[in-house]
Amino acid sequence: MKVLLVDDEQKFVLMLAKRLELRGLQADVSFSGQNALERIERGERFDVAILDVKMPGIGGIELRRRMGLIDPRMKFVFLTGHGSNMDYTLGANEAEDYLPKPLKIDELIETLNRLAEGPQAVPEPGN
Amino acid sequence: MTQSPNSLLSSIWPQFSRNGEEHLNPYYTFQDYRQTWGMTIFILMTTALLPLIVMALIYYQLTETSINTEALLRTERLASNTRRAVTFFLEERLAALTFTVNEMGYDRLTRPGVLSEVLRNLKLGFGGLTDLSVMADNGTQVAYAGPFNLEGKDYSDQPWFMECQQHDACVSEIFSGYRDVPHIVVAVKSKRPDGHFFVLRATLETERLIQTLSAFKTGEHADIFLINRDGLLQTPSQFYADPSRHVSLSVPAYSDRTKAVLSSDRSGLPIIVGYAFIDTKIAPTGFILMVVKQKASMMKVWLDLRSDINWFLAISAASIAIVITLTSTVMVNRIFHADREKAKTMALAEQNCQLASIGQLAAGVAHEINNPLALINETAGYVKDLFLIKEQYKEDTELVEHIDTIIEAVERCGTITRQLLGFARRFDIQTQSIDLKEMVTDVINFHKKEAEYRNIAISVDIPETIPLIETDRGKLQQIILNLVNNAFQAINNGCILDIRAEMDGPEQVRLFIRDNGCGISEEHLGKVFEPFFTTKKEGQGTGLGLSITYGLVQKLHGNIAVQSKTGEGTTFVVTLPVQTKKEIQA
Numbered sequence: 001m002k003v004l005l006v007d008d009e010q011k012f013v014l015m016l017a018k019r020l021e022l023r024g025l026q027a028d029v030s031f032s033g034q035n036a037l038e039r040i041e042r043g044e045r046f047d048v049a050i051l052d053v054k055m056p057g058i059g060g061i062e063l064r065r066r067m068g069l070i071d072p073r074m075k076f077v078f079l080t081g082h083g084s085n086m087d088y089t090l091g092a093n094e095a096e097d098y099l100p101k102p103l104k105i106d107e108l109i110e111t112l113n114r115l116a117e118g119p120q121a122v123p124e125p126g127n
Numbered sequence: 128m129t130q131s132p133n134s135l136l137s138s139i140w141p142q143f144s145r146n147g148e149e150h151l152n153p154y155y156t157f158q159d160y161r162q163t164w165g166m167t168i169f170i171l172m173t174t175a176l177l178p179l180i181v182m183a184l185i186y187y188q189l190t191e192t193s194i195n196t197e198a199l200l201r202t203e204r205l206a207s208n209t210r211r212a213v214t215f216f217l218e219e220r221l222a223a224l225t226f227t228v229n230e231m232g233y234d235r236l237t238r239p240g241v242l243s244e245v246l247r248n249l250k251l252g253f254g255g256l257t258d259l260s261v262m263a264d265n266g267t268q269v270a271y272a273g274p275f276n277l278e279g280k281d282y283s284d285q286p287w288f289m290e291c292q293q294h295d296a297c298v299s300e301i302f303s304g305y306r307d308v309p310h311i312v313v314a315v316k317s318k319r320p321d322g323h324f325f326v327l328r329a330t331l332e333t334e335r336l337i338q339t340l341s342a343f344k345t346g347e348h349a350d351i352f353l354i355n356r357d358g359l360l361q362t363p364s365q366f367y368a369d370p371s372r373h374v375s376l377s378v379p380a381y382s383d384r385t386k387a388v389l390s391s392d393r394s395g396l397p398i399i400v401g402y403a404f405i406d407t408k409i410a411p412t413g414f415i416l417m418v419v420k421q422k423a424s425m426m427k428v429w430l431d432l433r434s435d436i437n438w439f440l441a442i443s444a445a446s447i448a449i450v451i452t453l454t455s456t457v458m459v460n461r462i463f464h465a466d467r468e469k470a471k472t473m474a475l476a477e478q479n480c481q482l483a484s485i486g487q488l489a490a491g492v493a494h495e496i497n498n499p500l501a502l503i504n505e506t507a508g509y510v511k512d513l514f515l516i517k518e519q520y521k522e523d524t525e526l527v528e529h530i531d532t533i534i535e536a537v538e539r540c541g542t543i544t545r546q547l548l549g550f551a552r553r554f555d556i557q558t559q560s561i562d563l564k565e566m567v568t569d570v571i572n573f574h575k576k577e578a579e580y581r582n583i584a585i586s587v588d589i590p591e592t593i594p595l596i597e598t599d600r601g602k603l604q605q606i607i608l609n610l611v612n613n614a615f616q617a618i619n620n621g622c623i624l625d626i627r628a629e630m631d632g633p634e635q636v637r638l639f640i641r642d643n644g645c646g647i648s649e650e651h652l653g654k655v656f657e658p659f660f661t662t663k664k665e666g667q668g669t670g671l672g673l674s675i676t677y678g679l680v681q682k683l684h685g686n687i688a689v690q691s692k693t694g695e696g697t698t699f700v701v702t703l704p705v706q707t708k709k710e711i712q713a
Contacts, residue, residue: 009498015505022512081497101497102504102541
């Protein structure tokens, strides 16, 4: 599974990418919404995009809308520092997944597995 | 039962207790409920009792005047009737004497036995005569008929004889004379053929006259008597005689008509005096008829009625006073309690606002902490991943335990931040359809009494064309309440507050809240939405009201602007979307 991680917290997103790679996923990172959008516009394709909701410039919600227009097959998972509380509104599909920061890696893997349609198993590290 | 004296006291003197509730004071409609209560009672009492008392006084005045007039007329009528009776008594006897002298002449009357015959006839005809005598023009009595032997007596120095010399007839005052018995002398003068005059004189018993006067007496306190022109009593007076036998009242001035006047006796009691100067057609007299009545006895009926009316008035006034006091106490107490509830609600609303802002702060802090926590979590997680993957660490369970401790600590911090965010979530948006006009009216109702009290005119102009707004009821209510509160605090009594709404395109509605109060200076205008900014004295305002309002409007995806000019007033413009997008629930 090819995953794009977009968050302005650079160290966090790099660390998360490494952990996903350890679990056999192909994880790529962008540090801004603008950069991620440009990559999609250039033709790069990912199965799932993991987006931070609150970012300077293009936020996660807007980014999802614009990326979805370019690649309708792409799946999205949102990360938020607001925990389970959303004090913003989303004009997107309500079926989208949300995960609060700090993340539990198992929950993220489970979510990705579900999105990958079918039991495309993501292996435990070391297995 | 033991509480009843207290409850009775509180119905008369209510407490309006605000013990320990000083923080609610700014929200009360009236600041001094005791004064409001006192004013209410005073105004109601004045309105109810003043007309009653004025009407009673006017009634007293009119009735007393009419009864006085009636009493004067009655006394005058009595005096007039009595005068006629006394005059008739004297005239009748004078006429009989005149007839006798003219009919019989001097020679016949002086013959022995004739005068006795005449006296007998007169006694038969009129009564009241004691004796009869004929005087020569030198005052010597020449013939006498009667019980005393007074023949030859000289009457030339008697006042009545001297008067008779001047007039054709005379009536004496009541005097004792030679016989030492009170009597009246009536006499008529006639001429003899030789040109000399003679006088026929009769003595009248005073008893008959006194009886005549007594016949007219009505009531215990009425007194009828005769005096001469010097005030000497001619007939006995029951109440108004002094030791020198003079009347104790002042002698009235001469009048040819019967009169009645209001006066007072020696002890100051009001009396009504009717009087008449007695003159007969044949001869003048020195008598003055006095009819004296005590005013109190004549006014007794009225005084009794007035006493009844006074009692009725006093009982009515007391009942009205009790009812007004109790009603005012109940009403003002109810207003006070309703106001206290309102004040509590408003204080709670403001407290909620403060809590909401604390919630926002907590959410902000939690969000900021979550990012570094996430980094620690991922870093520790990555290290743990490495330990689990790399062969050389696989056996070192202690290292993995240390990492797990870090991850657990992060998790605990995450729980805390989630709880903080959960606290903020209580203030999240819950949308529903709102009728803006209805909501503004509801909020205005909160301030209706205060507006009436302070004479503030509130006009609401929200056209029917404004659609239902999809938004959070509580927050919108809070926004309007805060802005109206703010306006009420800014304006003086007698100012206006104008609330109107209009559409701003098809998707937004604009609400204007305008006052003509003191306005906001230009230097302060940019800071009004800043937290803790206030122009009020320390302790009177938190400076959070408009800042919270700003936050709430933002939450509803609207915006708020302010326009103001010092001395002219302030307008807050709140723009809200007609449809608020639905809150995302995680």
